[in-house]
Amino acid sequence: MNIFKNTKQLLVSATVIAMAIPAFAAISRLDSGKSTVGIIFKQMNVPVDAKFKKFSAVIDYNAGKPETSKASVEIDLASFDLGDPEYNKEVLKKEWFNAAQFPKASFVATSMKMSGTGKLDVNGTLTIKGKSANVSFPMSVKQEGTNQIFDGSLPIKRLAFNIGEGEWKDTSMVADEVTIKFHVVTTQ
Amino acid sequence: MTAKNRYPTPLIALHWLIAILIVAAFALGTVMTDMRISPTKLQYYSYHKWLGVTVLALVAIRLLARLFSTAPAYPDTMGNWQKKVANATHILLYVLMFAVPLSGYFYTSAAGYPVVYLGMFELPTIIGPDPELKHSLKELHELLTNVILALVSLHVLAALKHQFVDKDGILRRMMPGK
Numbered sequence: 001m002n003i004f005k006n007t008k009q010l011l012v013s014a015t016v017i018a019m020a021i022p023a024f025a026a027i028s029r030l031d032s033g034k035s036t037v038g039i040i041f042k043q044m045n046v047p048v049d050a051k052f053k054k055f056s057a058v059i060d061y062n063a064g065k066p067e068t069s070k071a072s073v074e075i076d077l078a079s080f081d082l083g084d085p086e087y088n089k090e091v092l093k094k095e096w097f098n099a100a101q102f103p104k105a106s107f108v109a110t111s112m113k114m115s116g117t118g119k120l121d122v123n124g125t126l127t128i129k130g131k132s133a134n135v136s137f138p139m140s141v142k143q144e145g146t147n148q149i150f151d152g153s154l155p156i157k158r159l160a161f162n163i164g165e166g167e168w169k170d171t172s173m174v175a176d177e178v179t180i181k182f183h184v185v186t187t188q
Numbered sequence: 189m190t191a192k193n194r195y196p197t198p199l200i201a202l203h204w205l206i207a208i209l210i211v212a213a214f215a216l217g218t219v220m221t222d223m224r225i226s227p228t229k230l231q232y233y234s235y236h237k238w239l240g241v242t243v244l245a246l247v248a249i250r251l252l253a254r255l256f257s258t259a260p261a262y263p264d265t266m267g268n269w270q271k272k273v274a275n276a277t278h279i280l281l282y283v284l285m286f287a288v289p290l291s292g293y294f295y296t297s298a299a300g301y302p303v304v305y306l307g308m309f310e311l312p313t314i315i316g317p318d319p320e321l322k323h324s325l326k327e328l329h330e331l332l333t334n335v336i337l338a339l340v341s342l343h344v345l346a347a348l349k350h351q352f353v354d355k356d357g358i359l360r361r362m363m364p365g366k
Contacts, residue, residue, distance in 0.1 A: 044234050045304040083300055083319065090225045173227040 028148060028186035030057045035184045037075060041158075042175040054079035059186050061141065061148055066120055071109040071150075073184075078103060095165040102129045118142055122152070128161040150184040192260050194361050199257060202250040203362055206243055206285070210340075213239035217333060237296060237303045240289040241311065247285040254282075263356035277343055284336040291332050295325035 038051035054076035061069045077099040080091055092099040109124040119140055126135045137154035157176045158164055164174055194200070213236055220232035262271050293314075296303060300317035304310045315321070350358035 043230060045307045045310075046234070046301055047310075049300065083317070087225065167227050170227055173230060 028059060028061070028188045031147065031185040031187050037180070037182045039178050039180050041178040044173060048082060050080060050082035052076065052079050053081055057184055059150065059184065063143070066112050066114050069112045071112070073107045075105045076103065077105055095168055096163055098129055126156065129163060131161045133160055146188045148186045151182070153179050153181040155179045192258060194260050194363065194365070196257050197364055199250065199253055200362055200364050202246060202253065206246050206250065209239050209243050209246070213243065214333065214337070234307070237292070238306055240292045241303055241305055243285065244289040244293070247282070251282060260361045263350070263358055265354065265356050274346070277339060281339055281343060284332060284339060288329070288332045288336055291325060291329040295322065295329050298322040298325050
């Protein structure tokens with residue numbers, strides 16, 4: 001009789017705990033319809049906007065303990081779009097993304113620290129065209145119903161990743177600094 | 189009092205300056221569109237746009253100056269219909285000298301690329317990026333450049349005909365001097 005009670009208690013406790021875990025660690029699904037990842041750069045001082053239409057993100061954000069959060073993003077470089085099909089094709093070539101050899105760019109967060117209400121300092125590794133670099137950037141996080149919204153931007157130097165080789169190294173033609181902007185929405 | 193036989197000097201200066209700029213813009217426009225993508229191609233596109241904006245500004249000044257001036261009389265030997273055709277051509281040229289750069293300006297705006305004049309001053313885009321409009325404005329800009337090419341050719345050939353065939357000294361109207 002005693003054992004049965006214990007087993008039942010055990011089962012009930014196990015079930016309660018299993019149901020409680022999602023409330024603490026939110027592994028959410030990317031809402032690709034609402035999310036955007038894009039870049040802004042300057043071409044002879046003319047601001048140019050471009051976006052990546054295909055990317056995936058796994059964000060395991062823990063609102064209670066942000067330092068334990070995990071985030072990784074993978075971008076499909078062939079989905080690059082700056083509004084002109086000819087230029088979109090050009091950017092996939094060897095001198096630029098070399099998408100044939102390196103089809104994806106990735107970011108993996110190594111640390112996330114709270115820096116204010118709804119603000120995080122993110123550190124991580126950005127890998128493009130076979131080169132990896134440590135990056136740090138601020139990110140804002142907002143909860144809207146079952147959605148979590150992550151916004152941020154990080155400036156990178158394209159030449160550090162060898163993007164734009166040969167005659168394209170000229171930064172007066174295409175500036176070295178490129179700002180990656182993202183608006184990532186996840187649903188639970 | 190003798191009738192004035194040439195345009196005021198500022199108008200003469202503007203005529204030749206704008207002519208040179210238009211020829212340069214036209215040459216760049218012809219070459220740049222067929223180039224493979226390269227830094228040089230992008231440079232040509234920028235120079236082409238800077239030239240277009242410069243022409244637009246200068247033609248605006250020139251039109252004002254023209255409206256407040258008296259044009260020299262045509263040669264006496266010129267028939268009335270020739271004078272009418274000449275006037276019509278000149279008016280059309282003024283219209284095109286606005287329409288060509290304006291269509292180009294709206295084209296680049298619709299494409300989402302503002303003009304950064306001389307690489308320094310970002311000019312207002314007036315209209316937002318619009319892929320469909322971009323396509324139409326591209327065609328319009330190219331069509332208008334063909335029309336201005338035809339009109340300029342007519343204008344140049346007519347001037348040369350008057351000067352060297354009719355020998356009526358018409359070029360004097362647009363040459364500096366007393």
